[in-house]
Amino acid sequence: MNAPDRRIRKKTGDSFLFEFEGRSITAWPGETVAAALIASGHYNLRTAEDQSNRGLFCGIGMCWECRCVVDGNPNTRACMTEVKPGMIVRRQHGVG
Amino acid sequence: MPLHVVIVGAGPAGMAAAIEARRRGSKVTLLDEMARSGGQIFRQSAIDSELRVGLPSELKRKADLLSGFNAISDQIDYRANHTAYALFEGPELHVSDDNCSEVLKPDVVIIATGVCERAVPFPGWTLPGVVNVGGAQTLLKSQGVKIGERVVIAGSGALPIAVAAQLSKAGVHVVAVAMLYPMRSLLVHPYALWAGRRVVLEGFSYLNVLRQHDILMLSRYVPLRADGSDHVESVQIAQHDGTGRPVPGTEKRVGCDILALNYGFTVNSELAAMAGVDMTYRPEQGGWIPITDQFCRTSCSGVLVAGDSGGLRGAWVAQAEGRIAGAVASRYYDERAVSNLSQEMSQSFKERSRHQSFQKAMQQFLQLPTGVWGWADEETVVCRCECVTQKQIQTAIDNGHTSLNAIKRNTRAGMGWCGGRMCMQNVAAQVSVGKPSEDLQPMTPRPVARPISLQAIRNQTIP
Amino acid sequence: MTQTADILIIGAGPYGLSCAWWTALREPKAKIVVVDEGDFACGGIGRNASSMRMQWGLELNIKLCKESIAFFEEAGKRLDYPRGIDLRQQGYLLLAHDESTFAQFKANHELHKKNDVPSKLLTPEECGKLVPVLNTEGLVGGSFCHKDGNASPFLWLDALLQAARRLNVEVRMNTRVDRLITQGDRFLVVTREQQDISAAKILLCTDWAAPQLLQTVGIDLPITGMPKQGLVTEAWPEIVAPVVISFKHDFAVSQVLRGNILAVVAQDRPDGDDTRSTPDYLSFASRQILDCLPGLAAIKVLRTWGGVISKTPDMQAILGETELENLYIAVSAYKGFMTSPAVGRIMSEALFDSGAHPEAAPFGTERFKTGNLIPEPLTV
Numbered sequence: 041m042n043a044p045d046r047r048i049r050k051k052t053g054d055s056f057l058f059e060f061e062g063r064s065i066t067a068w069p070g071e072t073v074a075a076a077l078i079a080s081g082h083y084n085l086r087t088a089e090d091q092s093n094r095g096l097f098c099g100i101g102m103c104w105e106c107r108c109v110v111d112g113n114p115n116t117r118a119c120m121t122e123v124k125p126g127m128i129v130r131r132q133h134g135v136g
Numbered sequence: 137m138p139l140h141v142v143i144v145g146a147g148p149a150g151m152a153a154a155i156e157a158r159r160r161g162s163k164v165t166l167l168d169e170m171a172r173s174g175g176q177i178f179r180q181s182a183i184d185s186e187l188r189v190g191l192p193s194e195l196k197r198k199a200d201l202l203s204g205f206n207a208i209s210d211q212i213d214y215r216a217n218h219t220a221y222a223l224f225e226g227p228e229l230h231v232s233d234d235n236c237s238e239v240l241k242p243d244v245v246i247i248a249t250g251v252c253e254r255a256v257p258f259p260g261w262t263l264p265g266v267v268n269v270g271g272a273q274t275l276l277k278s279q280g281v282k283i284g285e286r287v288v289i290a291g292s293g294a295l296p297i298a299v300a301a302q303l304s305k306a307g308v309h310v311v312a313v314a315m316l317y318p319m320r321s322l323l324v325h326p327y328a329l330w331a332g333r334r335v336v337l338e339g340f341s342y343l344n345v346l347r348q349h350d351i352l353m354l355s356r357y358v359p360l361r362a363d364g365s366d367h368v369e370s371v372q373i374a375q376h377d378g379t380g381r382p383v384p385g386t387e388k389r390v391g392c393d394i395l396a397l398n399y400g401f402t403v404n405s406e407l408a409a410m411a412g413v414d415m416t417y418r419p420e421q422g423g424w425i426p427i428t429d430q431f432c433r434t435s436c437s438g439v440l441v442a443g444d445s446g447g448l449r450g451a452w453v454a455q456a457e458g459r460i461a462g463a464v465a466s467r468y469y470d471e472r473a474v475s476n477l478s479q480e481m482s483q484s485f486k487e488r489s490r491h492q493s494f495q496k497a498m499q500q501f502l503q504l505p506t507g508v509w510g511w512a513d514e515e516t517v518v519c520r521c522e523c524v525t526q527k528q529i530q531t532a533i534d535n536g537h538t539s540l541n542a543i544k545r546n547t548r549a550g551m552g553w554c555g556g557r558m559c560m561q562n563v564a565a566q567v568s569v570g571k572p573s574e575d576l577q578p579m580t581p582r583p584v585a586r587p588i589s590l591q592a593i594r595n596q597t598i599p
Numbered sequence: 600m601t602q603t604a605d606i607l608i609i610g611a612g613p614y615g616l617s618c619a620w621w622t623a624l625r626e627p628k629a630k631i632v633v634v635d636e637g638d639f640a641c642g643g644i645g646r647n648a649s650s651m652r653m654q655w656g657l658e659l660n661i662k663l664c665k666e667s668i669a670f671f672e673e674a675g676k677r678l679d680y681p682r683g684i685d686l687r688q689q690g691y692l693l694l695a696h697d698e699s700t701f702a703q704f705k706a707n708h709e710l711h712k713k714n715d716v717p718s719k720l721l722t723p724e725e726c727g728k729l730v731p732v733l734n735t736e737g738l739v740g741g742s743f744c745h746k747d748g749n750a751s752p753f754l755w756l757d758a759l760l761q762a763a764r765r766l767n768v769e770v771r772m773n774t775r776v777d778r779l780i781t782q783g784d785r786f787l788v789v790t791r792e793q794q795d796i797s798a799a800k801i802l803l804c805t806d807w808a809a810p811q812l813l814q815t816v817g818i819d820l821p822i823t824g825m826p827k828q829g830l831v832t833e834a835w836p837e838i839v840a841p842v843v844i845s846f847k848h849d850f851a852v853s854q855v856l857r858g859n860i861l862a863v864v865a866q867d868r869p870d871g872d873d874t875r876s877t878p879d880y881l882s883f884a885s886r887q888i889l890d891c892l893p894g895l896a897a898i899k900v901l902r903t904w905g906g907v908i909s910k911t912p913d914m915q916a917i918l919g920e921t922e923l924e925n926l927y928i929a930v931s932a933y934k935g936f937m938t939s940p941a942v943g944r945i946m947s948e949a950l951f952d953s954g955a956h957p958e959a960a961p962f963g964t965e966r967f968k969t970g971n972l973i974p975e976p977l978t979v
Contacts, residue, residue, distance in 0.1 A: 046282040048306050075279035083264040084366040090523040093366045095264025097520070097558075099271020100176060101169065102252045104553035104587075105262075105520055113897065115553070115833050119271075135858040136836030224878045237882070410876075535761070536772060542638035545645050545753050548857075553833060553901065582876050582903050587833055591896035594885040 044081045056125035067123045074099070074106055074118035077129075085118055086132045108132045138162050139243040141465040142229055144220045144407065147175020148451045149443025150248035151205045152458025153465070154212055157246075160466035164212035165240065167231055169586075171216050172278075173205060174198070175250055176270060177451045179277045193338055201455065222583035223247075223407040227438040232588050236595040244438050244465040247408050248458060249445040251401035251422050252557055253295075256504065257518050257526065258511035260362030260371075261397070269299040269396040282308045284394030288371050290359045291398035292316035293502045294339060299396065301345035310349065311392050314357035314373045316380070316399070316508075317501050319343065358382055358511065362395050371395045380507025400502040402561055403445050409581035411436045417576050420503040421447035423561050424578045430485070431474055432461040440465055448502070449495045456488040509565050518566075519559040521552020529566055538567055540579050550579055553587055601795045604632040604769075606950065607788055609776050609812065610804035611635035612642045613752070613936050614929045616759035616770070617943025618802055620678070623766035625947045631768045632796060636775035639760075643806060643935055644752045646829060646906030648851040648863040650842040651937035652691040652747035653716050656707045656976035659915070659961055661714045663938045670940035671750055679765070680758035684750045685856040689840040691747030692721075692729060693977075694891070695739045696847035703977050704742040711744070718744040732838055732894025749842055749853045749861075752936050759939075778815045779926070786926070800950060802927040807872070807909035809930055818921050821967055822930055823870045824907040827863065828880045832898045834858030839892065846977065848887040852895075860898060862888055874905040908933040913972035918942060918962040919949055928964070933978075 043065075051068040058065055060077060067076035074096050077085070083095040085108045097105035101120040110116040110129050114136040118129070141157045143150045146168035154166045166173075172180040178198040215231075222230040227245040231238055253268040255261065265284065269291060272283040286309045289296045300313045319339075346353060360372040360382055370391045374382035403422035409415055413426045414435040425447040432440040442461035443454030463481055467473035478485055512518065514527035524547045532546040540560060543549060549563055550556030556563075556579055564576055606622060608615045611633050619633050635641070651671065653664040675683040695701035704720060711718040721729070723738040764770060778789040779801065788796040803809050807824030835858050842853040849865040864884035866877070881903065889896055909930050911917055916938065917930040929946050931938065949956035955963065966972055 044285070046284070048276070048280050048282060051280065071279060071281075075275055075281045078275065078283060079281045085264065088262075088520075088523050090517065092262050092517070092523070093264050094262055094520070095367075096267055096271060096275075098252060098268050099274045100252065102554060103520065103558050107553070114836060115899070135834040222876075222878070222881070224876075226878075228878050230878070230881075239878070536770075537639045539638045541641065542772075545640040546757060548753075551831075551901070555902070580904075582905070583881060584900055584902065587899035587901055589897055589899045590832070590885045590889055593881050593900065594889050594896075596882045 046079045046081070058123055058125065058127040058129065060129045061131060071123050072119055073108070073110065073121045073123045073127070073129055076123045077118065084131065087134065089134050109136065139466060139468060140165070141244045141246065141462070142167065142240050142242040143246045143248055144229070145175065145248035145250055145443070145445070146170070146173035146214070147248060147250050147443065147454065148178060148201060149250075149454035149458035149461070150175070150246070151201055152455045153246050153248060153442055153462035155204050155208055156459045156462030157466050158208045158212055160463060162466040165242065166212055166214045167218040167220055168216055169219050173214070173216070174202065176274070178202065179274060181278055181280065197451075219586045219588065220407060221585050221588045223411040223439070225411060225436065227411065227436070230583070232592045234589070235592055236597065237588070237592050238597045244440060244468045246432070246440045246442055246461050246465055247426070247445055248443045248454075248461070249404035249407065251403050251444045251448060253398050254400045254402050254561060255397040256399045256508045256511055257516050257562060258359050258361060259513055259516050260364075260368070262517050262520060263362050263364050263368045264366060265364065265368035265393055266362050266395045266397065269296050269398040272394065272396045273299045273302060276302060276306055282306060283396070284392070285309060286311050286392045287394040287396055288312050288314065288390050288392040289396045290314040290357070290373065292504070293398065293400060293498065295398050296396070297339065297342045297346070300351065301342040304345055304349040304351060310346075310351045312352040312354055312373070312390050313346065314354045314359065316356070316358065316376070318355035319353070358508070359395070359397070360387060360511070368392065368395050376507060378505070380505035381510060399504060399508070401444070401448050402557055403447060405445055406555065406581055406585045408434060408436075408439065408441055408445070409578060410583065410585065411439050413439060413441070415578070417564070417578075418447060419561060419565070420499045430478065431464045432457060433464065438468065448499070449492055450498075452491040453488050453495060456484045456491065459484045460488065504565075506569065509569060518562055519547070519549035519552065521554055521558070522548040524549040526566070529563055533567060539577060540564060540567070541577070543567065544579055555585070601787070601797050602632070603630065604796055604798045605629040606631045606800045606802065607786070607796055607798035608633045608802045608804055610642070610806065611760070611770055611772065612644045612804060612806065613756055613759065613939035614806070614931060614942055615804035616756065616763055617939040618804060618929060618946045619768045619770070620759055620763040620766065621943040621947035622950060623763060623768050626951065627766070632798070633763070633768060633770045634774040634776060634790070634796070635772050638772050640753055640756050643906050643908060643931070644756050646827070646904045647752055647936050648829065648842070648853045648861050649749040649752050649855055649936070650691065650747070650851055650853045651749060652744065652842070654691055654693060654707065654711065654718050654742060654744045654747060656703060656710065657973060658710065658714060659973060660934075660975055661710070661716060663941045665714070665716065666941040666944075667938050668746060674755065674758060678758040678762040680754075680761065682754070684754040684758055686748065686750040687856045688746060688748035690743055690745040690842070692726060692841040692843050693742040694726065694843065694845040694847070695741065696737050696845070698739060700846050700977070701739040704740065707977070708742065716744060717746060718742055729841060730839055730843060730892070732892050733843070734891055734893050743841065747842065749855055751855065755936065776812060779812055781816065781923070784925070800925045800927065802929065802946060802950065804929050806930055806935065807907050809928060813921070816923055816926065818923060818926075820917065820921075820928070820964055821912050822917065823910045824872045825870050825910050826868045826873050826905060827908045828866065828876060828884070828903060828905045829861060829863040830881065830884055830900050830903045832860040833901050835860065835898050838894065843892065845891045848891045850887055850891070852888060852892060859901070860895065864888065870910065872907050874907060876903055876905050912967065913974040914978055915973050915975065916942065916962050917964060918945060918959040919956065919964065921964060
């Protein structure tokens with residue numbers, strides 16, 4: 041099955057790749073990590089201390105539910121972080 | 137000497153305040169957390185300037201305000217990606233970007249920080265794919281990305297309807313919209329019809345969009361639980377008995393990949409509280425509300441509040457009130473000039489009070505009936521940041537800890553990244569079940585209003 | 600209506616509740632009432648660095664803390680609190696940036712050996728190995744003890760509260776005592792809520808605020824309050840294993856089990872009870888922290904707090920009976936959390952012993968008259 045693409049129309053500019061949990065994901069300039077992940081069908085961004093899975097919630101940077109590990113930095117909000125070519129994103133487990 | 141006016145928040149209130157204060161000769165600094173002005177309601181796309189999400193009338197309002205703002209934006213000190221993280225008497229405002237901070241000591245601060253969305257906990261509400269409706273809207277407006285393929289929307293008030301329409305128009309399959317109250321009764325409320333003609337028209341055109349897309353509209357429905365393994369796959373909803381309690385036998389299971397929620401708002405009033413502004417607790421208006429006079433002035437010298445951060449009032453009021461606040465700020469220390477403004481700007485004052493009447497009528501639809509506090513079961517997480525369950529909070533209450541400060545210390549609820557924004561109103565509701573809540577005190581307001589790195593605080597410029 | 604108590608403890612912080620629990624264990628038949636003007640953990644316990652150490656320069660402090668740490672290790676069991684108190688024993692690293700401080704570490708180390716405190720003196724390199732985010736420039740050396748650490752003050756207080764209640768101690772929050780009145784061989788305790796209490800013995804555990812009530816019975820003790828502020832960061836993977844104290848930077852930095860980093864950085868402020876946040880605190884504190892621990896730069900502050908610590912002339916606790924018979928006092932002098940288990944035991948004995956309790960005696964109020972002060976050589 042092909043990865044879904046939930047962009048409402050074709051974006052301008054050159055796409056690039058970044059990594060999420062070891063997989064290559066396509067993104068466009070100006071997109072947030074959350075937008076690029078959701079556009080390709082990835083919702084589960086974190087495992088909380090009670091082992092529950094979490095993802096984007098408020099979408100505007102207030103709730104911090106979408107925090108994941110970006111280029112080694114834990115507690116990075118996917119919804120507020122612009123995705124860059126070659127960025128390495130992984131799920132956060134607990135605090136890191 | 138022109139006054140230095142610092143405005144926090146570049147939504148409708150903040151932008152209108154900036155335009156007005158600048159027009160009156162003030163030195164204006166406008167701070168906003170986002171990369172682009174517009175706030176939550178007039179959010180601009182990060183990627184695609186041609187992206188148009190919304191109704192023609194709404195888009196026109198947005199275009200008018202943005203063009204007015206663009207005309208003055210090079211005459212003011214406009215700082216995108218800046219967070220105001222502390223406010224002290226003076227006023228003294230501490231602001232930062234990712235790496236640096238600065239202490240501003242302006243003559244007047246206008247707080248126009250708006251609201252964030254509120255949801256009510258129920259089993260499964262922490263699953264990935266369960267989002268706030270505004271989050272789904274932001275992803276669409278700002279990023280041009282559909283939040284999912286099959287979306288269920290549940291909530292109260294007007295925003296869920298608007299977002300359902302916007303998502304449908306963008307090609308998302310909105311499977312069902314489950315509303316706490318019947319929407320039509322709100323829109324045909326006689327008071328609302330008179331006072332908020334434009335808003336009501338917008339509301340009706342959203343309902344038309346939903347009808348055209350043949351979307352299942354369910355009134356008096358509530359969510360029971362969301363299910364899925366690592367992502368929501370279905371949601372169970374049911375009719376409620378008028379008080380928010382589900383009626384047995386009316387349950388429906390609906391398959392979806394997104395459940396979008398909105399049960400009102402929480403005002404971003406922490407800067408005002410931190411500065412010592414007198415506050416009052418009004419859950420239907422968004423929690424702890426700074427008390428203001430008709431000129432947007434608070435109990436704290438040099439601190440004004442405009443728009444939704446002074447209690448939920450909608451974008452129309454915010455814009456009118458932003459203009460008033462901008463004018464008051466520019467004449468803040470000249471009492472006579474300020475009192476003349478109600479004459480001089482009678483148009484803005486009238487517009488504000490007209491829309492405020494509409495919002496008052498709206499508020500009954502944001503008043504959550506007590507039964508909603510029974511949605512969570514014992515294991516449901518209430519404080520998402522610290523994974524504090526309903527049972528833990530109830531145990532604390534049963535042990536005699538009934539202030540929010542005490543519950544916070546006893547359970548950690550509210551100690552996480554969001555600063556209690558997502559849970560404190562819900563904890564407050566749990567504490568005050570069956571009790572009057574006007575006197576309920578918020579958690580002690582202290583810096584910082586937002587998480588901010590040690591290095592940004594250290595790298596500080598003081599003028 | 601006047602309630603009657605055998606022992607009234609005023610103040611439901613760690614001293615008050617530990618004393619209540621120990622006393623209830625010892626005297627199961629005694630009617631023990633604890634009152635507090637505020638709500639749960641509203642005093643100093645809710646505003647501290649959560650740390651505990653036995654590395655002191657004074658035998659009296661070593662003994663109090665050794666006993667207390669041993670109790671903390673078993674707190675879940677002793678207090679029947681299965682969740683535990685989040686004890687984290689990753690040690691305590693004291694840093695010396697000058698020779699005289701390090702000389703004191705050496706002297707302390709000798710005392711530690713005598714008292715079975717497993718401390719070690721460390722070179723700057725060893726300090727850097729222990730805490731990789733540490734700036735070792737200008738460091739002369741460190742002192743480390745692996746038995747030291749931290750725990751959650753909130754969980755500790757909750758454990759004490761629940762255990763005390765199980766032993767039939769009555770704990771009343773939001774009850775403010777305005778005045779003490781002597782009535783024959785008893786006290787009448789007047790509360791603002793007009794629920795007066797008649798008590799045979801009173802133990803005052805209101806820390807820095809003790810003088811307010813002492814003066815209602817004409818007692819003057821040299822106890823003052825000093826504002827203190829701290830900050831808490833977001834939870835982070837382990838980055839500062841031991842609690843770090845720098846005398847040069849005047850701070851304690853402590854990463855708790857949950858992952859948050861607590862920092863209490865001393866800032867010059869006049870004595871008093873002003874708990875407001877000062878505008879310059881955060882920038883001052885972040886400079887001090889990052890000068891010593893530059894590797895914490897990217898970690899975000901979540902909140903700050905302001906509280907009041909108790910001060911005595913030698914910065915040591917005051918424990919024992921006052922000049923007024925049956926009026927007892929336990930004031931922490933800024934070590935309330937970490938010494939509370941031992942102080943609770945000592946006071947529970949002192950309340951019923953005739954004559955001076957040997958362990959409480961050095962901490963007695965007499966010392967301010969005789970001049971036999973017992974200062975700790977090194978404090979932050």
